[in-house]
Amino acid sequence: MTAVPATNRPARGLPKLARLGLPKLARLGLRLAGSPRVQALAARTPGLRWLVRREGEAIFDLVAGFVHSQILLALVELKVMPTLRDGPQSVTALAARCAVPVERMQLLLQGGAALKLLKRRRDGRFDLATRGAAFLAVPGLEAMVGHHDVLYRDLADPVAFFRGEVETELSGFWPYVFGAAGASDPAVTAKYSGLMADSQSLVAADTLRLVDFQGIKHLMDVGGGTGAFLAAVGQAHPLIRLSLFDLPVVVEAAPERLAKAGLMQRVEIHGGSFRDDPLPQGADAISLIRILFDHQDATVAALLAKVFAALPPGGRIIIAEPMSGGARPDRETDTYFALYTAAMRTGRTRSAVEISALLAQAGFAEIRPRPGFRPYVTSAITAVRPLVASDPVGSANPTQAETV
Numbered sequence: 001m002t003a004v005p006a007t008n009r010p011a012r013g014l015p016k017l018a019r020l021g022l023p024k025l026a027r028l029g030l031r032l033a034g035s036p037r038v039q040a041l042a043a044r045t046p047g048l049r050w051l052v053r054r055e056g057e058a059i060f061d062l063v064a065g066f067v068h069s070q071i072l073l074a075l076v077e078l079k080v081m082p083t084l085r086d087g088p089q090s091v092t093a094l095a096a097r098c099a100v101p102v103e104r105m106q107l108l109l110q111g112g113a114a115l116k117l118l119k120r121r122r123d124g125r126f127d128l129a130t131r132g133a134a135f136l137a138v139p140g141l142e143a144m145v146g147h148h149d150v151l152y153r154d155l156a157d158p159v160a161f162f163r164g165e166v167e168t169e170l171s172g173f174w175p176y177v178f179g180a181a182g183a184s185d186p187a188v189t190a191k192y193s194g195l196m197a198d199s200q201s202l203v204a205a206d207t208l209r210l211v212d213f214q215g216i217k218h219l220m221d222v223g224g225g226t227g228a229f230l231a232a233v234g235q236a237h238p239l240i241r242l243s244l245f246d247l248p249v250v251v252e253a254a255p256e257r258l259a260k261a262g263l264m265q266r267v268e269i270h271g272g273s274f275r276d277d278p279l280p281q282g283a284d285a286i287s288l289i290r291i292l293f294d295h296q297d298a299t300v301a302a303l304l305a306k307v308f309a310a311l312p313p314g315g316r317i318i319i320a321e322p323m324s325g326g327a328r329p330d331r332e333t334d335t336y337f338a339l340y341t342a343a344m345r346t347g348r349t350r351s352a353v354e355i356s357a358l359l360a361q362a363g364f365a366e367i368r369p370r371p372g373f374r375p376y377v378t379s380a381i382t383a384v385r386p387l388v389a390s391d392p393v394g395s396a397n398p399t400q401a402e403t404v
């Protein structure tokens with residue numbers, strides 16, 4: 001007779017429920033949660049009532065999410081929150097200022113107060129609430145919300161969107177995703193570069209907390225826009241030499257920013273395309289901040305191969321961007337960022353595991369995911385070009401080691 005391993009034996013004496021096994025228990029839990037009678041009973045039962053209420057509110061939040069976003073967008077477009085910075089105002093005053101009928105202004109302000117962005121005072125006037133003040137304090141957030149009308153239009157027919165049948169407008173908003181030639185209009189470029197630079201300060205702050213920059217002598221930020229990230233690194237680490245690489249039309253605005261930060265003596269600026277040109281050599285660390293999620297796997301693989309080739313053995317790569325939760329779906333990154341990057345058509349919000357796999361494929365070692373404390377701002381991954389390793393297939397530039 002074959003002995004049954006102790007762990008596979010049904011546990012004698014366990015209650016019947018536990019013997020059902022976890023998957024069966026989970027199905028039973030779903031059946032109970034899906035039963036109107038059980039829901040009604042739980043809503044009347046002290047101790048369970050709060051759970052029913054909490055879940056009900058969470059479901060209703062999902063139902064109302066689009067309306068909440070539209071209230072926020074209207075408040076942003078009408079500049080209601082900045083107006084209230086100086087003190088409370090009456091509904092009629094705000095209605096006149098925003099050219100909105102009084103009744104509709106009341107509707108909007110009441111909604112804003114319900115979302116805790118505004119505060120309704122006893123005298124009926126409206127004021128800025130703490131959440132509203134905090135919202136205004138996030139650099140670039142108003143501008144980010146302001147351009148969401150484009151995203152919302154792309155998502156207006158969600159089924160068509162998920163079927164891939166929508167010609168999205170967002171792909172036109174970020175023209176560089178289709179190649180350097182796309183980003184040739186200086187006005188459009190200035191708009192997206194500004195949006196990126198404004199929202200960079202939180203990303204830079206979190207990246208500087210997540211990643212150890214000690215020991216780096218020369219950092220090159222590839223796709224570094226007008227140099228906002230480099231400016232933050234340069235100020236935090238006065239000895240690091242800095243290089244900026246981005247499209248020629250984008251880096252035109254970099255000297256002004258870097259001069260203001262007092263960094264022009266330490267910075268080299270390179271205009272080029274990481275799709276078509278080799279990356280400059282000489283840096284012992286290369287950062288890619290909010291770059292990978294704009295592009296499809298083939299473009300990312302080619303870029304990582306170029307970064308690998310441009311680094312000396314022992315050189316570091318630093319990747320920072322919002323990442324999917326992967327096996328543990330994340331509320332912000334797997335909804336907002338995942339759909340946003342999909343609407344760009346070439347983009348994808350990848351998990352740390354997926355990015356790590358692409359890094360390994362490019363030949364990197366010591367791959368270390370560094371989960372962000374605010375995943376919707378950024379997470380990071382660092383890796384090292386090994387001292388001795390076979391070069392990755394398809395490496396784009398001759399490496400320093402190879403040329404010796």
Ligand SMILES: C[S@@+](CC[C@H](N)C(=O)[O-])C[C@H]1O[C@@H](n2cnc3c(N)ncnc32)[C@H](O)[C@@H]1O
Nearest residue numbers: 176196200223224225246247273274275289290
């Ligand atoms: C999402 S923005 C991120 C900018 C910056 N790293 C940040 O986090 O604020 C992507 C950047 O990649 C640059 N980029 C896109 N395609 C590029 C290419 N082929 N070569 C060089 N830079 C490129 C864009 O011009 C833009 O500055």
